[in-house]
């Protein structure tokens with residue numbers, strides 16, 4: 001379904017691939033680490049080829065620390081650690097790294113996701129060592145100073161650590177959110193109208209259902225009255241949507257959404273084919289088959305049956321693209 005418009009003209013067109021994402025520059029092959037090297041091996045760039053276009057950023061170089069440079073580490077209060085020099089604790093670049101986000105506004109406005117280098121005191125998202133005490137031992141873990149500032153500034157932007165993307169399920173979940181973010185940014189956000197908002201929500205129906213049926217109802221209630229400030233409602237809607245999608249869908253959630261989607265084929269397929277779909281969904285639900293099995297079968301049958309409105313669903317599109325099968 002890559003670069004293809006959905007069958008129903010009411011749905012905003014899908015974004016063209018590749019979509020832009022920000023990436024820690026050392027992951028993108030830039031020799032910007034403190035030791036003058038890079039870590040292009042620390043994320044699965046090849047698995048993302050053709051899907052994303054990288055916009056590299058190195059905040060430590062950006063604030064003028066140079067290459068090579070003395071390394072820094074997180075120290076002090078675990079709730080609000082500081083980025084200080086390893087050899088010279090008088091060097092404190094916390095405020096500079098936080099302020100650097102403001103200088104990257106135009107880049108951050110033009111991307112739909114961010115892949116950060118794991119365990120960096122500037123870029124790490126999870127489990128960055130925070131050292132404290134007199135002996136400088138690790139006391140806890142925290143988030144890199146720049147990554148934390150980006151996430152505060154852009155709460156709806158999908159973020160992930162490069163190393164975690166070697167896991168296919170994590171990669172697919174991240175890519176799905178990136179695609180939906182791109183779809184919103186390019187197809188809706190620039191010119192929000194009540195009709196576009198409703199069309200977008202209708203395209204998201206099964207995607208959101210897979211993640212949370214309650215959230216689907218909550219999002220629907222948000223759009224129940226669009227007689228007021230539509231851009232303000234749209235902003236609330238998108239925040240709630242991205243917050244919902246940030247939690248991975250469970251097997252039960254996917255099975256529920258797929259079963260509802262299969263309902264589009266009720267009167268269009270012979271019972272033997274409907275049973276085949278139901279069985280593949282059940283095999284997935286109990287862990288005997290990957291998600292791609294019922295999803296691929298469903299897409300094939302929906303296309304054959306000309307159930308184009310369902311094929312246009314972002315749920316199928318985003319997962320097929322994220323799996324690299326379309």
Ligand code: SF4
Pocket residue numbers: 024025026027032033034057058059060061117120122123
């Ligand atoms: S982890 Fe971040 S700050 Fe460190 S070299 Fe890579 S891009 Fe630069």
